[in-house]
Amino acid sequence: MQLSNYPEPPTESxxxxxxxxxxxxxxxxxTIREMQREQQVLEEKVMYTLAYISPIRRLPNELLRHIFMFxxxxxxxxxxxxxxxxxxWRRLALSVPKLWSKIRLVTSQSSSADxxxxxxxxxxxxxxxxxxxxxxxxxxxxxxxxxxxxSSPTPWLPPPPSPPPHYVLPHSPxxxxxxxxxxxxxxxxxxxxxxxxxxxxxxxxSSRSSPQSQRNTHWGHIAIFYLIERMxxxxxxxxxxxxxxxxxxxxxxxxGDAPILKEFEISCAETIYATEWSWSSPxxxxxxxxxxxxxxxxxxxxxxxxxxxIGSNPNLESLNLHFTIVLxxxxxxxxxxxPRLRELTFGGHYHMSxxxxxxxxxxxxTLNLDIEARDPIEDTITNLLQRSNNPPISxxxxxxxxxxxxxxxxxxxxxxxxxxxxxxxxxxxxxxxxGTPLEPFLTALGTPDEEQAHWACPNLTSVAMKSCHSHPDxxxxxxxxxxxxxxxxxTATMINGVTPTKLRHLELHDCASVGQDVLDxxxxxxxxxxxxxxxxARSP
Numbered sequence: 001m002q003l004s005n006y007p008e009p010p011t012e013s014x015x016x017x018x019x020x021x022x023x024x025x026x027x028x029x030x031t032i033r034e035m036q037r038e039q040q041v042l043e044e045k046v047m048y049t050l051a052y053i054s055p056i057r058r059l060p061n062e063l064l065r066h067i068f069m070f071x072x073x074x075x076x077x078x079x080x081x082x083x084x085x086x087x088x089w090r091r092l093a094l095s096v097p098k099l100w101s102k103i104r105l106v107t108s109q110s111s112s113a114d115x116x117x118x119x120x121x122x123x124x125x126x127x128x129x130x131x132x133x134x135x136x137x138x139x140x141x142x143x144x145x146x147x148x149x150x151s152s153p154t155p156w157l158p159p160p161p162s163p164p165p166h167y168v169l170p171h172s173p174x175x176x177x178x179x180x181x182x183x184x185x186x187x188x189x190x191x192x193x194x195x196x197x198x199x200x201x202x203x204x205x206s207s208r209s210s211p212q213s214q215r216n217t218h219w220g221h222i223a224i225f226y227l228i229e230r231m232x233x234x235x236x237x238x239x240x241x242x243x244x245x246x247x248x249x250x251x252x253x254x255x256g257d258a259p260i261l262k263e264f265e266i267s268c269a270e271t272i273y274a275t276e277w278s279w280s281s282p283x284x285x286x287x288x289x290x291x292x293x294x295x296x297x298x299x300x301x302x303x304x305x306x307x308x309x310i311g312s313n314p315n316l317e318s319l320n321l322h323f324t325i326v327l328x329x330x331x332x333x334x335x336x337x338x339p340r341l342r343e344l345t346f347g348g349h350y351h352m353s354x355x356x357x358x359x360x361x362x363x364x365x366t367l368n369l370d371i372e373a374r375d376p377i378e379d380t381i382t383n384l385l386q387r388s389n390n391p392p393i394s395x396x397x398x399x400x401x402x403x404x405x406x407x408x409x410x411x412x413x414x415x416x417x418x419x420x421x422x423x424x425x426x427x428x429x430x431x432x433x434x435g436t437p438l439e440p441f442l443t444a445l446g447t448p449d450e451e452q453a454h455w456a457c458p459n460l461t462s463v464a465m466k467s468c469h470s471h472p473d474x475x476x477x478x479x480x481x482x483x484x485x486x487x488x489x490x491t492a493t494m495i496n497g498v499t500p501t502k503l504r505h506l507e508l509h510d511c512a513s514v515g516q517d518v519l520d521x522x523x524x525x526x527x528x529x530x531x532x533x534x535x536x537a538r539s540p
Contacts, residue, residue: 057088064089065096076102076130079122097124103131109245113222120230128235128260131227135241220247224254231256231283236263238292243270255281265292271324288313292320294347303329303355310359311336321355322347322370333358335387342366347401350374361388366395373399373435376417385424392427394459400432400466419444422456430462438470438511442477447484448495455492455500460485462505470512479518482506486525504528 007014051057059067071078079099083090093099100122105115116133123129227237237258251266258264261283284291291313303326310319317340326349337360344361346352347370356369357380367384369377377398385391398416416436422428422444433441444456445463485492485500492500506522507530508514514522514531522529 061092064092068093068096068099072099072102077104094122097122097127100124101127101129103129103133105132106134106136108136109219109247111219113219113226116223117226120226123230123233125233127233129230129233130236131234132236132238133223133240135239135245137241137243137245217246220245220250221253224250228253228256231258232260234258234261237261238263238265240265240267240269242268244268254283257282258286261286262288263290263292264288265290265320267292267294267322269295271295284309285312287315289315290318291316292318294320294322295324300327301325302327303351304331304333306355307333307336307358310338314338316341318343320345320368321352323352324348326351326355329354335360337362339363344368346371348372353377353380356380356384359384359388362391364388364391364393367393368395368397368400370397370399370401378416378418378421382421382424385421390424393425394427395430396425396428397432399434399436400464401434416441419456423452423454425457427459428457429459430464431457431460432464432466432507433468434466436468438465438468438474439477441465441468442474442481445485446477446481447493454496454498458498458500461501461503463503464505464507464509465511466507466509468511474512475514475518478514479521482522482525488525506530508532 010018056064068078068082071082079093079096082099083093100119103116103119105119107115120129231254254266264283291309301323306321306323306326307329310316314337316338319338319341320343322345328351333354336358340363341361342363343366344356344359344364345368346356347368350372352371353369353375361384364385367381369381371377371380381396381398385393416433419441422431445460448455482503486502492502504527506526506528509530509532511533513533519529519531522531
């Protein structure tokens with residue numbers, strides 16, 4: 001019935017008919033809603049029934065654990081996800097301590113240390129622990145540091161192998177993370193946290209006694225307390241932070257016994273001058289395979305003490321030491337042989353070159369020296385290789401990680417007077433240099449002259465240069481080098497039966513102004529070219 005069929009004005013009978021019709025409509029709508037609710041209940045029952053009879057639920061727990069462990073091998077933090085799927089999976093994940101044995105945590109002082117406690121508790125009491133913690137201190141980022149990181153890799157945080165591991169955030173960040181490796185998958189666990197912004201500015205002086213400030217003050221003591229309780233189970237321990245933090249004194253508590261520890265690292269991107277470190281800790285006498293110490297809080301360490309720590313771990317395979325302040329040796333430095341060492345990285349104070357003069361490394365494959373410049377570094381390199389019976393090193397880096405703020409006295413490390421030692425590095429594949437004149441280096445790698453018997457570094461495929469000052473003919477020397485090693489057609493000239501391998505990778509960071517035409521020419525000759533010019537040297 002349409003509204004126009006009702007008489008005007010309404011009568012008592014028409015009003016009653018309208019009310020009756022309205023009641024019918026309301027009843028029908030109520031019936032529809034009831035049927036919709038019944039449909040929803042039935043759909044939920046169907047969904048739960050299908051889930052209940054799904055094949056995955058019929059798998060034995062032993063087989064499901066096996067599948068969990070396959071996932072764990074590729075994704076160390078998968079336990080947080082697996083424990084969030086359903087009650088059964090959560091119960092099963094919590095019953096497998098090994099799923100929680102690899103800690104990958106990106107955190108800050110404003111987050112709760114209970115994430116570490118919870119992780120350690122779920123790992124049980126017997127499973128060896130693999131710990132990696134990255135602490136981002138509030139207010140540590142700046143435009144200058146961002147530019148440095150963009151132009152070249154941070155020396156103390158090398159990119160991880162592919163595929164990168166997963167890391168866990170204790171809460172959702174509001175700004176970009178700088179510490180973990182790039183393109184790192186992130187898992188957010190359901191664990192206690194304070195939900196504070198990572199990028200929050202430091203507290204105002206008037207609010208230093210606030211609960212937030214107190215958490216920042218004590219984070220290190222709480223986190224390290226939880227960690228050292230499980231020290232006998234440490235198999236790998238990596239703790240990195242970008243700058244000193246309020247509770248950094250907690251690090252001196254790491255002085256217990258770790259009998260199964262194989263890899264140990266504590267690194268800071270900035271120099272630390274305060275707080276003592278316990279160098280008599282038994283942790284340095286556990287027959288380590290990898291030792292990485294950078295800018296540790298100590299300013300009273302002598303060379304003989306460092307050499308003693310190295311000698312206490314004769315089976316080292318990787319050694320990375322960077323000290324800004326080192327005292328001269330008190331006791332004589334005795335020759336120390338590390339027969340298994342394949343990677344050596346020394347940086348910081350110029351006394352570290354004296355430490356290198358005491359080592360014998362017959363299995364050396366990778367050598368990185370970033371020592372403050374006082375004396376020519378080629379003598380240190382040559383003597384080390386001759387003393388070690390000329391091991392076939394394939395990767396060499398000299399002062400490539402130096403920055404203007406990383407040295408105290410003599411500026412960026414790695415003064416090289418002569419590159420003649422490159423003629424003896426026939427197995428070298430990758431070469432990175434920084435802070436050295438460009439022309440002599442390029443000449444040494446170019447076509448041999450009358451005094452040279454053969455090509456220098458004939459197997460070289462990658463060259464990286466950073467902050468290498470150049471004269472006007474520096475770019476022409478670069479072009480001559482590429483023309484000699486990467487000719488447009490055919491292969492390079494054979495000299496005394498040796499033909500050099502073509503360069504595949506070329507990097508120039510803050511060196512000379514290349515120009516777009518030269519850059520285009522380089523990209524046609526070399527597979528991968530990376531060129532980052534200093535702001536004042538960029539072509540308009």
